[in-house]
Amino acid sequence: MNRKTQSRIRFAVCSVLSFFICMFCFLLLCVTVAQSTLLNERFFLEQVASSDYYAKLSEEIKQEFVSYGSASGVDANHFDYVFSEILPPTQIQQDVETSVHQVFTGTVTALEYSHLTEQLEQSFYQYARQKGMEISDESAVQYLAKTCIATYSDYVNLPYAGQISNLIINYGKPIQFVSFVLLALCLALAAFIFVINRWKHRALRFYIFALSGSLLMTIAVPIAALLTNKIDKVSIASPALYDFAVTYLYGFLHYFFFGAFCLAVILTILGMVFAHLKRKAESKESFF
Numbered sequence: 001m002n003r004k005t006q007s008r009i010r011f012a013v014c015s016v017l018s019f020f021i022c023m024f025c026f027l028l029l030c031v032t033v034a035q036s037t038l039l040n041e042r043f044f045l046e047q048v049a050s051s052d053y054y055a056k057l058s059e060e061i062k063q064e065f066v067s068y069g070s071a072s073g074v075d076a077n078h079f080d081y082v083f084s085e086i087l088p089p090t091q092i093q094q095d096v097e098t099s100v101h102q103v104f105t106g107t108v109t110a111l112e113y114s115h116l117t118e119q120l121e122q123s124f125y126q127y128a129r130q131k132g133m134e135i136s137d138e139s140a141v142q143y144l145a146k147t148c149i150a151t152y153s154d155y156v157n158l159p160y161a162g163q164i165s166n167l168i169i170n171y172g173k174p175i176q177f178v179s180f181v182l183l184a185l186c187l188a189l190a191a192f193i194f195v196i197n198r199w200k201h202r203a204l205r206f207y208i209f210a211l212s213g214s215l216l217m218t219i220a221v222p223i224a225a226l227l228t229n230k231i232d233k234v235s236i237a238s239p240a241l242y243d244f245a246v247t248y249l250y251g252f253l254h255y256f257f258f259g260a261f262c263l264a265v266i267l268t269i270l271g272m273v274f275a276h277l278k279r280k281a282e283s284k285e286s287f288f
Contacts, residue, residue: 010196017189018206022213024189028182029218029263031175033255039172041104043251045097051247054093056240057155058083061092064151072144078127086119087152095156106169108161113149121145159241201277208270215263222253 037043048054062083066076095111102108124141128134135141158164190207197203225231231249236242 014206018210021210025214026217029259031179047248051244053244099157103165117149204274219260222256
């Protein structure tokens with residue numbers, strides 16, 4: 001087999017391998033994004049804070065309480081006291097964060113709110129005394145307090161918490177294993193290409209081809225999502241939950257842009273090294 005035929009075979013083999021590197025690298029980036037966002041409690045809480053979720057959620061819960069109170073003769077102003085002393089923003093934040101932590105650690109259980117129910121009930125009695133109202137049926141006050149706290153619990157606990165938690169726990173470790181496998185495959189194929197090419201700048205050329213393809217696919221994901229404009233049209237009734245969902249999804253897409261930026265930096269470095277090695281190889285060939 002002459003040298004020209006060997007060169008063609010080597011080029012064909014390297015082209016196929018670079019295609020696989022391209023795909024594996026893109027999949028690795030997708031898995032890494034998933035680990036850093038969908039399976040990451042810190043990312044979740046950062047998006048909660050960025051969307052001003054706690055303040056908006058507090059306002060929604062307050063509106064529900066006011067509607068319950070108006071049906072029972074409790075003035076709306078009383079709930080200003082409730083949400084400054086009994087259910088302040090710090091309390092809401094603490095309960096939301098506890099709920100989120102349970103989801104990501106697989107320990108979803110019903111939170112205990114009996115102390116809040118008792119405090120809320122006592123505030124209603126205090127309100128009645130201040131207004132000179134006589135309470136003939138204490139069970140009605142208890143029912144109002146329990147209804148309010150049940151609504152509060154529904155708001156501060158994540159929807160479908162149990163199902164989401166099961167997905168996170170069941171797929172967390174397999175996804176981590178997949179990321180290691182994809183990384184190993186990328187490195188093994190890259191090493192093989194490097195070994196079979198005498199002139200190392202040719203190996204770098206195939207790396208550049210592979211990573212360029214990965215870069216294009218990586219940037220295509222968020223661009224396609226943004227062009228379809230589906231994120232802002234997500235159907236969620238709760239304004240607080242809607243703002244969080246939109247912020248969360250945009251944050252998720254930003255990680256793809258960051259991944260594309262990292263690939264662009266690597267490609268720039270490889271391009272510079274490729275140019276240097278190519279000049280070096282050409283000078284050796286001209287010398288011989």
